[in-house]
């Protein structure tokens with residue numbers, strides 16, 4: 001099977017000669033640091049050899065639980081946020097029929113995501129939708145205490161128990177959480193739910209190849225074996241003994257850091273396939289939480305083309321020259337659709353007659369790349385053969401390891417996220433959570449003084 005390919009030529013032309021090679025030594029050291037576990041945050045390196053350590057027995061266990069839920073439920077609600085949501089969401093969106101939610105298909109339950117927001121209307125509408133339906137809940141939280149997820153889980157658990165009774169609900173709830181800590185673990189053990197463990201040394205944004213991602217993905221009927229095989233192939237391709245010039249993750253990490261050092265502060269992940277929208281959301285958390293710290297870090301942004309060419313295209317072509325693009329290009333669509341000839345040609349589109357829709361898309365892609373490069377936007381191109389589980393597996397591991405390397409080039413601990421606590425602390429103080437009495441007083445005084 002074909003490996004993903006990386007082309008940095010249209011980024012390199014914006015850099016001083018030798019800028020990427022100047023980072024070679026540091027990049028090789030960073031890759032070695034990951035292998036030897038000497039990097040900052042080294043207690044969170046469990047993802048590094050995760051693909052090759054996944055056993056067929058473990059995958060069979062995940063698939064068996066997924067099959068069981070698929071056979072019992074019309075709807076499966078995946079409750080989780082951040083890394084406990086985005087990996088599954090990006091793979092499921094990427095590899096399912098775009099109109100799956102409208103298709104009445106007895107084999108695949110509707111997969112619905114929740115626990116990733118606190119919208120009262122969202123949750124109200126979800127609880128309404130679930131009324132009278134047999135639904136299952138996968139409650140995913142590493143800490144087991146994340147407010148958005150815990151709040152949603154309580155709502156849904158209550159509804160499920162009311163609808164089917166406590167005993168039957170037990171069979172329809174699965175927890176994916178820490179082995180020992182957190183409310184989600186306590187609840188799962190006490191209620192007797194089936195559960196999967198999130199390894200201690202795998203942080204949320206690196207956890208898609210643990211049951212956090214694998215269980216929901218299997219519930220959607222996607223081939224998790226191939227996902228893992230793709231990740232394993234990329235693990236080999238980015239191994240510590242692969243020379244810098246042949247390691248795509250090392251080259252990508254060095255290139256984006258060279259661009260950053262030369263004033264390109266924003267990276268826009270581009271796709272030309274609507275199915276990749278949530279891939280970018282996953283990627284933004286991966287790089288945003290890993291690198292945005294110590295007042296440093298490339299800002300990870302994303303655009304869906306050609307859609308956003310009609311909204312953000314102007315800015316990208318002509319705005320401040322602090323951006324670069326990384327484009328994920330999909331070589332082959334899964335399906336064939338030819339553009340029809342029309343005798344009257346009222347729309348003037350007969351010049352496209354007989355062409356694949358993808359040919360139009362590919363020309364839009366090439367035309368955009370040339371225009372943006374001409375407009376001063378460096379372009380990194382990542383090509384994959386097609387959107388399938390194998391290629392998704394490759395892409396996931398590629399960006400994970402690139403991120404692990406890149407964080408070191410930037411000089412940060414890529415595996416913590418201390419900054420996310422600030423909003424939580426304020427929210428708990430404002431909501432008068434027990435234990436936050438001092439913070440409540442302080443924040444009320446602050447607001448009164450404003």
Ligand SMILES: O=P(O)(O)OC[C@H]1O[C@](O)(CO)[C@@H](O)[C@@H]1O
Nearest residue numbers: 082083084141142143146204420
């Ligand atoms: O799995 P958990 O512990 O609910 O965390 C969800 C997300 O929240 C964060 O911890 C940020 O608060 C992310 O790093 C994580 O992916």
